[in-house]
Amino acid sequence: MKGSLTHQAIIRKGAWSDAFLVHNLERGNTFFRKIFHYANIEVVEREFETAYIAWNIGVPTPKPLKIGFSSSLSKYYVDFQYVELKNDIILDNHFSTQLINIIRMMKRINLNETHLRFSWNKNLQEHINAFDVFLKSNQINSENINLVYEAKNKVLNASPINFIHGDLGIHNIGNTFNKLICFDFQSSCYGPYEWDIGYFAGCLNPSELLCFEKYITLHNIWYALFVSGLKIGRKIIRGADLKKSNQNFLDWVSYVKKAQNLE
Numbered sequence: 362m363k364g365s366l367t368h369q370a371i372i373r374k375g376a377w378s379d380a381f382l383v384h385n386l387e388r389g390n391t392f393f394r395k396i397f398h399y400a401n402i403e404v405v406e407r408e409f410e411t412a413y414i415a416w417n418i419g420v421p422t423p424k425p426l427k428i429g430f431s432s433s434l435s436k437y438y439v440d441f442q443y444v445e446l447k448n449d450i451i452l453d454n455h456f457s458t459q460l461i462n463i464i465r466m467m468k469r470i471n472l473n474e475t476h477l478r479f480s481w482n483k484n485l486q487e488h489i490n491a492f493d494v495f496l497k498s499n500q501i502n503s504e505n506i507n508l509v510y511e512a513k514n515k516v517l518n519a520s521p522i523n524f525i526h527g528d529l530g531i532h533n534i535g536n537t538f539n540k541l542i543c544f545d546f547q548s549s550c551y552g553p554y555e556w557d558i559g560y561f562a563g564c565l566n567p568s569e570l571l572c573f574e575k576y577i578t579l580h581n582i583w584y585a586l587f588v589s590g591l592k593i594g595r596k597i598i599r600g601a602d603l604k605k606s607n608q609n610f611l612d613w614v615s616y617v618k619k620a621q622n623l624e
């Protein structure tokens with residue numbers, strides 16, 4: 362970078378962004394730079410602002426420092442405080458209590474008029490598109506089809522009630538040395554009350570969620586079923602391997618059936 366003595370090293374290449382560790386030699390500090398591939402400035406601002414609001418009320422997420430534009434790459438970036446992460450995450454009671462606290466904390470975020478552009482409807486469109494790709498893929502057993510449409514309808518009829526992270530899968534959660542931390546507020550918006558827990562659950566297999574069972578409502582379970590289908594749709598679009606996601610979907614189908622019988 363011109364004008365300041367910095368050293369940067371790439372640490373991650375992702376579908377949506379690349380990440381660099383930037384060391385400012387003058388100030389002696391290090392930060393995390395997220396360079397967006399496809400995003401326009403509105404998407405970058407949305408992530409920056411919502412991450413800042415969340416950080417400011419105490420949600421454990423790296424502090425966003427500034428938005429910038431790299432003229433050499435013609436891309437926007439956001440600098441965040443750098444946090445050191447442990448590699449492993451264990452889905453135990455300690456993890457689930459912390460995650461539920463993070464989700465509850467986010468529900469207290471008060472969006473005012475200026476934030477109404479963070480719309481659930483935009484997320485919903487992407488979710489439904491991906492889910493429809495899954496529906497059209499002809500992999501769904503006819504005995505499960507009604508259940509799948511019911512899950513889709515629950516999501517279509519959900520009303521936005523409070524702030525949600527929107528993309529709170531295990532891929533956006535990290536483990537620092539003493540606490541959980543969440544990343545990536547790109548999909549955050551004013552959304553359905555039960556979405557974040559349902560989404561977190563649907564990104565995993567029900568068998569991985571034993572420590573969450575006490576927090577999971579029937580609403581969450583329907584959303585989880587939807588999300589397990591949505592993930593397949595996204596993978597079909599990307600051409601990724603479906604084996605694990607197919608199994609998760611089937612296991613969520615069984616889970617919903619069991620939950621319905623217990624009602």
Ligand SMILES: Nc1ncnc2c1ncn2[C@@H]1O[C@H](COP(=O)(O)OP(=O)(O)O)[C@@H](O)[C@H]1O
Nearest residue numbers: 375377378393423441442443444532533544545
């Ligand atoms: N401030 C940070 N410090 C250290 N690691 C980070 C930081 N922010 C993100 N990461 C790591 O980089 C990954 C990708 O960041 P994320 O914001 O989720 O980008 P993407 O939109 O490409 O998914 C995160 O899951 C996390 O492991």
Ligand SMILES: [Mg+2]
Nearest residue numbers: 532533544545
């Ligand atoms: Mg991410």
